Structure formats: C-alpha cells, structure tokens
Amino acid sequence: MKYSYEFYRDHLEMLRIKLPGEIELFADFIEDISIEQKADEYITKVENVLNGLYQDFEIQLNATSVLIKKDMTVLEHFYTYEEPYENEMETEEFKELMLIWKSKIPERFKKKEN
Numbered sequence: 284m285k286y287s288y289e290f291y292r293d294h295l296e297m298l299r300i301k302l303p304g305e306i307e308l309f310a311d312f313i314e315d316i317s318i319e320q321k322a323d324e325y326i327t328k329v330e331n332v333l334n335g336l337y338q339d340f341e342i343q344l345n346a347t348s349v350l351i352k353k354d355m356t357v358l359e360h361f362y363t364y365e366e367p368y369e370n371e372m373e374t375e376e377f378k379e380l381m382l383i384w385k386s387k388i389p390e391r392f393k394k395k396e397n
Contacts, residue, residue: 284379286372290387298391300384308360308370309377312347313384322385329356329378351377 289301302310316322331337332351339352346362356377358370372380 284383285376286380288380288383298387298393300387302380306370306372308347308358308363308367309372309380311360312342312344312349312358313380315344315347316381316384317388317391319385319388322381322388326378326381326385329374329381333374333378349377 286306287303291299291301293299300310300313301307316325325342328337328340328342329351332340332353335353339350341348341350346360348359348361350357350359351374354374355371356374358372360368360370
C-alpha cells in the first residue's frame with residue numbers, strides 16, 4: 284500500500300483506521316464496511332472497473348459516496364463541515380485499502396484485552 288495507515292480503538296473500543304490527510308475521508312467510507320461479505324462485494328465492483336467490465340461504478344454509504352473509475356476513485360463526503368469535501372486515490376490503492384480493512388473486520392468489535 285502506497286499510503287500509510289494505522290489502526291486504533293476509539294473511546295468505545297471499536298477498531299478504526301487513520302489515513303493520511305490527502306485521503307483521510309476514505310476512512311469514513313471504509314469504516315462503514317462492517318462485514319466481510321460486503322467488502323467482497325465492493326472489491327468485486329472495483330475489479331470489474333479495473334478489468335473494463337464497467338466504465339465506472341458508484342457506491343453510496345451512510346455519509347459518503349465513491350465513484351470508482353479505472354485510474355482514480357473519488358470520494359465525496361456528504362456531512363463534513365470543512366473543506367475538503369472530496370478526496371481521491373488511485374483505484375488500485377483503493378482496492379488494496381479495502382483488502383486491508385477486510386482482514387481487520389473480524390476483530391473490529393472485539394474489545395482490546397488488557
């Protein structure tokens with residue numbers, strides 16, 4: 284993965300992801316993916332765009348929408364009150380980010396053991 288990332292637990296002990304400023308809005312989209320089957324569905328959509336089956340594909344979740352194109356994926360955040368309202372990342376990197384998140388979903392809601 285080209286971009287740095289780290290996982291942390293919020294005040295409710297839920298696993299979250301921190302991304303660098305230029306793609307930080309993608310965290311809100313990624314964190315809305317709560318089951319592996321949904322991650323697989325979205326990864327398949329990305330692969331379909333990368334392989335030319337679709338010209339583009341849009342996924343809209345709670346507060347975000349991603350427009351997946353062959354080279355770039357653009358995320359629009361609906362409820363942020365300060366700019367930027369959009370981030371973009373290479374579609375291959377977006378796929379990689381979803382694969383990384385998918386691997387963490389099983390431990391997402393587990394409490395950290397002391």
